[in-house]
Amino acid sequence: GENVEQHPSTLSVQEGDSAVIKCTYSDSASNYFPWYKQELGKRPQLIIDIRSNVGEKKDQRIAVTLNKTAKHFSLHITETQPEDSAVYFCAPKRAPGGGNKLTFGTGTQLKVEL
Amino acid sequence: GAVVSQHPSRVICKSGTSVKIECRSLDFQATTMFWYRQFPKQSLMLMATSNEGSKATYEQGVEKDKFLINHASLTLSTLTVTSAHPEDSSFYICSAREVLAGKVTQHFGDGTRLSIL
DSSP: OOOEEEEOSEEEEETTSOEEEEEEEOOTTOOEEEEEEEOTTSOEEEEEEEETTOSEEEETTEEEEEETTTTEEEEEEOSOOGGGOEEEEEOOBOSSSGGGOOOOOOOEEEEEEO | OOOEEEEOSEEEEOTTOOEEEEEEESSSOOSEEEEEEEOTTSOOEEEEEEETTSOOEEOTTOOTTTEEEEEEETTEEEEEETTOOGGGOEEEEEEEEEEETTEEEEEEOOOEEEEEO
């Protein structure tokens, strides 16, 4: 099955700084690359996604970059705010096929300090 | 927008009890739903894929007789943890797959925190 790892596992930044989380996956057939944010005890929420025909996508302070050759994609958060503190998961997927299953990464705990 | 309702949100019960968790898609039909389990400070692990009108597909290492899944309608899937023990204590989350105008989206429920005493 898909092997998905994230780095770092924890990340602490000062408010206003940038944060970058990297996701490495093993299935070269993956073609959909989302990032989820999960606050403690709550559901994961999709914050941004990218498909394999695009190298970069930006939505206000959040961006995702994809390197399909190297099989990794990254989440970039600029001008971080305390409310960005949460656990972030990548979940690459193969579609069609692959059973539409999301395989969640190992997770990154982001803490934005005042 | 599309909403998935998961119930109950919290369960505390004695060891040996069976617990049923419901996952409903409120304003769309979902032929496929997914059940995840998340232990503290860990990732979401897919347990099984629930298919309307047919048997669920379980991931490797998940006991189908322990975790019974029923997807009898296009808007409801249930997960029953049979004879639950303390090691089954976890956060269980469902998601429902919506297909609209060719776009596929997974909508997550709010999760159920299960505590077995």
